[in-house]
Structure formats: structure tokens, C-alpha cells
Amino acid sequence: MERSKIVETCREVIYECVPDMEGQPLYEDTVINTDTAIDSMGFTMIICRLEARFDVKIPQRQWSKMSTFGDVVNAFDKRINRRF
Amino acid sequence: MKTKAFPPKYNSFTEVLRSFSQIDPDRPLLIYEEGGAPVKKSRADFAASVLARAEEMRSFGMTCLGVLCDGSLDCVETIFASAVAGLQTVLLDENAADTLLQEQIRQTDIDILWSSDPDLVEELTPYLTDGITPRTESRDSSVEGSDILFFTSGTTASSKAVVLTDRSLLAAAYNGSCMLPLSSDDTLLCMLPLNHVFGFVCGLLWGMECGAAVALGRGARYYTMDFEFYKPTVLSAVPLLLSFLVQHKLMNSELRLVLVGAGDCSPQLLSSAVQQGVQVSFGYGLTETSSGVAISVPGSPSFDPFALAVCPEDTVALASDGEILISSPSCMMKGYYKHPEDTAAVLKGNLLFTGDIGKWDENGRLHVIGRKKEILVLADGTKIFLPEYEARIMAALPGRDFTVLERDGKPVLLLVDKESSTWPEEMRELSRSMVQEELRGAMSQLPRGQQLSEILFTDKPLPRTATGKVKRWEITSP
Numbered sequence: 400m401e402r403s404k405i406v407e408t409c410r411e412v413i414y415e416c417v418p419d420m421e422g423q424p425l426y427e428d429t430v431i432n433t434d435t436a437i438d439s440m441g442f443t444m445i446i447c448r449l450e451a452r453f454d455v456k457i458p459q460r461q462w463s464k465m466s467t468f469g470d471v472v473n474a475f476d477k478r479i480n481r482r483f
Numbered sequence: 484m485k486t487k488a489f490p491p492k493y494n495s496f497t498e499v500l501r502s503f504s505q506i507d508p509d510r511p512l513l514i515y516e517e518g519g520a521p522v523k524k525s526r527a528d529f530a531a532s533v534l535a536r537a538e539e540m541r542s543f544g545m546t547c548l549g550v551l552c553d554g555s556l557d558c559v560e561t562i563f564a565s566a567v568a569g570l571q572t573v574l575l576d577e578n579a580a581d582t583l584l585q586e587q588i589r590q591t592d593i594d595i596l597w598s599s600d601p602d603l604v605e606e607l608t609p610y611l612t613d614g615i616t617p618r619t620e621s622r623d624s625s626v627e628g629s630d631i632l633f634f635t636s637g638t639t640a641s642s643k644a645v646v647l648t649d650r651s652l653l654a655a656a657y658n659g660s661c662m663l664p665l666s667s668d669d670t671l672l673c674m675l676p677l678n679h680v681f682g683f684v685c686g687l688l689w690g691m692e693c694g695a696a697v698a699l700g701r702g703a704r705y706y707t708m709d710f711e712f713y714k715p716t717v718l719s720a721v722p723l724l725l726s727f728l729v730q731h732k733l734m735n736s737e738l739r740l741v742l743v744g745a746g747d748c749s750p751q752l753l754s755s756a757v758q759q760g761v762q763v764s765f766g767y768g769l770t771e772t773s774s775g776v777a778i779s780v781p782g783s784p785s786f787d788p789f790a791l792a793v794c795p796e797d798t799v800a801l802a803s804d805g806e807i808l809i810s811s812p813s814c815m816m817k818g819y820y821k822h823p824e825d826t827a828a829v830l831k832g833n834l835l836f837t838g839d840i841g842k843w844d845e846n847g848r849l850h851v852i853g854r855k856k857e858i859l860v861l862a863d864g865t866k867i868f869l870p871e872y873e874a875r876i877m878a879a880l881p882g883r884d885f886t887v888l889e890r891d892g893k894p895v896l897l898l899v900d901k902e903s904s905t906w907p908e909e910m911r912e913l914s915r916s917m918v919q920e921e922l923r924g925a926m927s928q929l930p931r932g933q934q935l936s937e938i939l940f941t942d943k944p945l946p947r948t949a950t951g952k953v954k955r956w957e958i959t960s961p
Contacts, residue, residue, distance in 0.1 A: 430901055436882075440706070440723055443703045443704075444707065444727075447703070447706075450704070459702070459703060460577070462703075463578065463580070466944075
């Protein structure tokens, strides 16, 4: 899957889960904790929805390591387009 | 037939298991997921599994088991078995950073690990120790209890291991059962991590003690689905979880009671939950007291969820400065593991100095109004109560991430802005002026000495505890 498609889906799911953020830009370096209205529970919901949408699982121990929007995209990109 | 369970009082997990084998052995104790469906495990089956596992553990010759908690049936049985086998048991967060887990293993002398993830065990095995020194004096664990250690993040210092026992944890669960009895028809949903004392006591033992069934939540991935899957009638939740459930309307129609604890909670959140058809109770306690010491009990028309009744096994007093002091012979910690000075600093005689500030209302109910450690003492001798002070700033700067620190005896505002390190000085000055302007109204209502003396910017996220409190002690600059 093209990375741009993953970015687009990640944005879509975030706006779905946190409607208040609709229209706010999400850049690769947007820090989830401090630049957005996403709290830790909201983040959990977003990751779960993305896992369902992409049909891949991100190990829970890695969730806390995803700090920026770009980290989230990378985590899914890595698993969808698994590179050995 | 609905039976109101009279809370039994157990002294050890061994006694609990004996009771499970003899009284209502076929009654469901735990509900968990298997093959996509909820499956029930009876009291007798649980007791048999735990006793067999304890026997196996005794043969290992190990002294201290670290359990990387995932909330599964296997995990619950392992914790019980370890305590029954007389091992020192340390409950760890399986999702914690590797370096933190390595440090916690070292700190608590863990010589064997349990996790449902074999890779994680393999990764951490090199950090195992030689275990605890065998005790030379004879020790009767049925009297003293088996040691179970919980890490507290604390809000004033780095994480410490609190030594509790199966006995103290059961006494805390007994307290909960007396204050908020559950019936054998109830299903308590256990969603909180078992390595947190509130999750362990109020998410698991409380239900077990009352004869209710405990449904083992399936982890963060299933937060949105566990309510429809298990149809619980009771839930223990931290404020953040409750907020999420209320916001997304996830609570099932059978849910009748939510016990909220382990963090500050807004009245708005509680009333939103009540509007969704559940009763809400608020609990106050510390890891050091094996969880709750005071709980609000719903029922009366004038019910105030923040007016707390002290539990039967506890005594609460207020010091002259309002600090909450707790005496709880049956629920009190033994101390911080290998930190006798830290223990002595908070546990004086049989009194725990909590660092929390409270007040009594006219009905003799306790209200927790803040944390003593969240008081800034200024150079002129006056004090700032930070939650109130920061709420004032929050109202003026909505949506901004900040904290208030004390520098040179004066209050200083530290604002997070990820671009700030790239700002030229003119831009920094302009931003400062704009913030000052926004704060003008709020500050003007304060005595001059309590008004902010400086506005600083940082591009780094504020370090926070698991419950969202800023770890001020970790901020050394600017």
C-alpha cells in the first residue's frame, strides 16, 4: 500500500474518533500528546480502529513509543508493507 | 435466586481458596474469553488450578516472582499461586519501558519472571537477580501474609515498591465489600491493570470477596467491546477511563454501579455518568493503604459523590495543616521495599502521612481537596495551592499545555510550544507579551506576590505520571 494512502487513512480515522479535530492539520511531526486533543484513551481507540482498518496488529508495548503522527504512520507502514 | 452476600473476612489467599472449595464451589468466579465467547470458571476449579500451580512453584526453589500483568486468567492464577507458595510477588506493568522494567527487577530482587509473552521473558531474563536472601527467622505467612509488591509512581519522587500482603489486600477488599456490597448476581468487569493496587483490589478482590463473578477485561483493544461482551453490572474505573466510556456511550444497560478512584475526578464527569443511568461512587486511598480507605456510598437523595465515609477498618484524622493522616492496622503497607528512610518519612508510629489535604463536612464526611505536595511555598511565606492556581490559568489559556513551577521563591509559568526553541528573541518576547495579556484578568485577582513572575517556553512535552499529573520534580530546566 502506498504510504500516502496510509497517511490519508490515519488522518481519516483520527478525525472520526476525535471530531473536534476536524479541519486541524496533522503533519508528520505533529506530537499527539501536546499538539492535539487526543488523550491516552482516545489514542487507544484510534490505534484499534486503524488495526481493524489495515488488518494488522501493533504490539501494545510499542504504543507508548509512538509520539508523533509520523510515528503512527510509520508503525502501520512497516507492518502493512513488511520489509524483511 | 438473588442472595445478598455477607462479606466474609479472609486473612490469606489460602483461606480464600479453601472457602471457594467448600462454599458454593460451582458458583462462577471468573469469566474470561475463550474462542470468541465468554467462559466461566467456578470457584472450586480456580482453587484447584491455583493450588496445583503453587505446588509447582514451591519446587522451583525461587524466592521472588515478577509477574508482567496482562489481566488474563493465567495471570490471576499465577499471582494467587505465587502468594500461596510463599514467594515474594512483584506485580509489573507489561507495557512499561524496557529500562524501567529492568530497574524494577533489580530493585525488588526478582529471580523468576512470568509473562504470557515468552519473548518479553527472554528479553528481561538477563536482568534477573539472585533473589531475596532467605529469612533466617521462622515466619508464619498465614499470620503475616505473603508479600506482594506494587510500584507506586508517586508524585514527588521516583517510583518505589510498596510492600503489601495478601492479608492487607484482602482487608482492603473487605472494606470495599462492607461499604459497597455486591450480590452473587453481580458481574464486576475488571478492566484496570492488576499491577495497580486499585485495579487489583477494586477490579478483582472486591468482586471475589462479595461472591460476585469477575469478568476479566481483554485489554485496551477491547475497551469499546467488553461491555457488550460481558454485560457487567459493576465496574471499577479511573477518571480517564470513565471519561472515555461516557464520551463514547459505551456502558451497557445492565451496568448499575461504577466505582471511580485513583485520580482526581470532575463533578461534571460524574454527573455525565449518572445521566447515562449508572450510580457512581468515588473512592480515596493510596497504594500504601492497599487501596481505598474512604468511599462515597450512593443512596440518599442529597448524595454527594465526593463526600467520603471512612471504611470500617480505617481511622482518618486531619493534621493542623489539613493533611490527611491514616491509621489502618490491617491494610497498611509494611513499608517501601528496601527504603526504610522513605518509609519512616511517611509512616510515623501507626500513622501514614498521606501528603493529601482534606476537610470534614458537617455530616462527618471526608472531602479530599488537594495534594499537600502541590503547594508552592513562596519566598514571602505565602502558599499557592496549585490545582486551584492552574485552573485559573487554564481558564485564561484554554487548550494550552503548561505547568507552574517555583523558581527563586516565585511562581513561574512554563508553557509548552514545540516551535519555541526555533524562535528568535523578538518572537519569544512577542509570545510572552501575548500570554501575559491573556492572563492579565486572572492574575489581577491575586495578591501581587502570588502573580506569575515569569513566563517560560519549552519545546519538550511535560513529563507526566500515568494519571496525567505533571512530574514537576523532573523539570530541572529552564
